[in-house]
Amino acid sequence: MTKPLVLLWTDGAEPYARAIAAAGLGDRLRVEIVPRAGTPDEAMLAETAALLSWGPPPGTLDRMPKLRFVQALTAGVEHWLARADLRADLPLSCARGTHRVQMPENILGALFHITKPYAAIAADNAAQRWTRRVSSTLAGKTLGILGLGAIGAELARKAAALEMRVVGTKRGMAEVPHVAQVFGPDGTDEVLAQSDFVVLLLPATPDTENFMNAARLAKMQKTAWLLNFGRGALIRDEDLIAAVREGTIAGAVLDVFRTEPLPSNHPFWGEEKIMVLPHIGGLHPQRDEMVAALLVENLQRFVDGRPLSQLVDREAGY
Numbered sequence: 001m002t003k004p005l006v007l008l009w010t011d012g013a014e015p016y017a018r019a020i021a022a023a024g025l026g027d028r029l030r031v032e033i034v035p036r037a038g039t040p041d042e043a044m045l046a047e048t049a050a051l052l053s054w055g056p057p058p059g060t061l062d063r064m065p066k067l068r069f070v071q072a073l074t075a076g077v078e079h080w081l082a083r084a085d086l087r088a089d090l091p092l093s094c095a096r097g098t099h100r101v102q103m104p105e106n107i108l109g110a111l112f113h114i115t116k117p118y119a120a121i122a123a124d125n126a127a128q129r130w131t132r133r134v135s136s137t138l139a140g141k142t143l144g145i146l147g148l149g150a151i152g153a154e155l156a157r158k159a160a161a162l163e164m165r166v167v168g169t170k171r172g173m174a175e176v177p178h179v180a181q182v183f184g185p186d187g188t189d190e191v192l193a194q195s196d197f198v199v200l201l202l203p204a205t206p207d208t209e210n211f212m213n214a215a216r217l218a219k220m221q222k223t224a225w226l227l228n229f230g231r232g233a234l235i236r237d238e239d240l241i242a243a244v245r246e247g248t249i250a251g252a253v254l255d256v257f258r259t260e261p262l263p264s265n266h267p268f269w270g271e272e273k274i275m276v277l278p279h280i281g282g283l284h285p286q287r288d289e290m291v292a293a294l295l296v297e298n299l300q301r302f303v304d305g306r307p308l309s310q311l312v313d314r315e316a317g318y
Helices: 014-022 044-046 102-114 120-126 152-160 185-194 238-246 287-304
Strands: 005-011 030-034 050-052 069-070 142-148 165-169 181-183 197-200 225-228 251-254 274-276
Touching: 005 014, 005 044, 014 030, 014 274, 014 287, 030 050, 030 225, 044 050, 050 287, 069 287, 102 120, 102 152, 102 197, 102 225, 102 251, 142 152, 152 165, 165 185, 238 274
Parallel strands: 005 030, 005 050, 050 069, 142 165, 142 197, 165 181, 197 225, 225 251, 251 274
Antiparallel strands: none
C-alpha cells in the first residue's frame, strides 16, 4: 500500500522533516520537500495528501485531488480563506498558539518603550550627554486587549504580574484569568474608554476590516496609546494619522500593516507619535520547531483518522 505523501512546500523545511521522523511517522507517511519558490511536478501534486505551505500559487489546490488537509504556517489565514481553489470540505489548520510566548513579550517591550526613556537615553549616550529622565509606571494602568485568545490570555497573565489592571473583549464572554472585566464584542467602546493602552489582537475578517476608525479612536482617552499586533487591516490608516496629529490619542505602536514591507512613502513613517515595527511580533528562533510540533500532532491525528487540531472556523474567519 502506498504511503500518503506529505508535501513540505516551504523554505527551511528541515525542522519539519526532522520532527516527522522523530515522531516515527516515516513508517506511515512519505515526505517531499519543495522550496517556497519551487514548483512540484504534476505527479507530486497528484499524490499529495497533506500540505504544509505559506500558500501555493492560485489554482494549485485544484491539481491535488488526494489532498486531505492543509497546515498553514501562520495564525492568520485570511489569505487561505480568500482562495477560490480552497474546497469547502478541505480541513485547514492554522498555527494558532505558536506565538503565545514571543508575541506577549514583544507587546510588553512596546509598553516599556512607551513608558521608559531608554530610546532617548541611547541618543544621549551617542552624544555623550547626561540628561536626567523620569519613567512613568505600568503598575496601576489599565491594559485593554481586544481579542482575548491564547495570545491575549498570556499577555493578561504577564501584565497582571506587572500590577496592571486588564480588561478586554472575547467572543462568548467567558472568564479569563487575570482579566478584571471580559466584555463581548459589543463592549468594545467600554474597553476603549477604560484603557491607558489598547492592544489589537483581532483576526482579519469582514467584520474587523477598518475596526479602529475615527469613531472608535475618539472613544479612547487622549493620553492612551494604541498597539496593533493583530492584522494591518484592523486600522483605517488615515483615521489613525488624523487621531495622533489632532491629539485624539497619545500615539501608536504598529507591528502589522496592509502592505508589507511598509512602503517608504507611507505617511506612517513621518509621524513622530507612530512607531513602525517590522512585523517582529511572533518571530523567534524556535518558531519552526513549535509549528513543526503542531504539524506532527496533526499528521498523527490524520493517519489515525482523528479530528485535527487548531482547525479554522470558516464562518468565523479564523
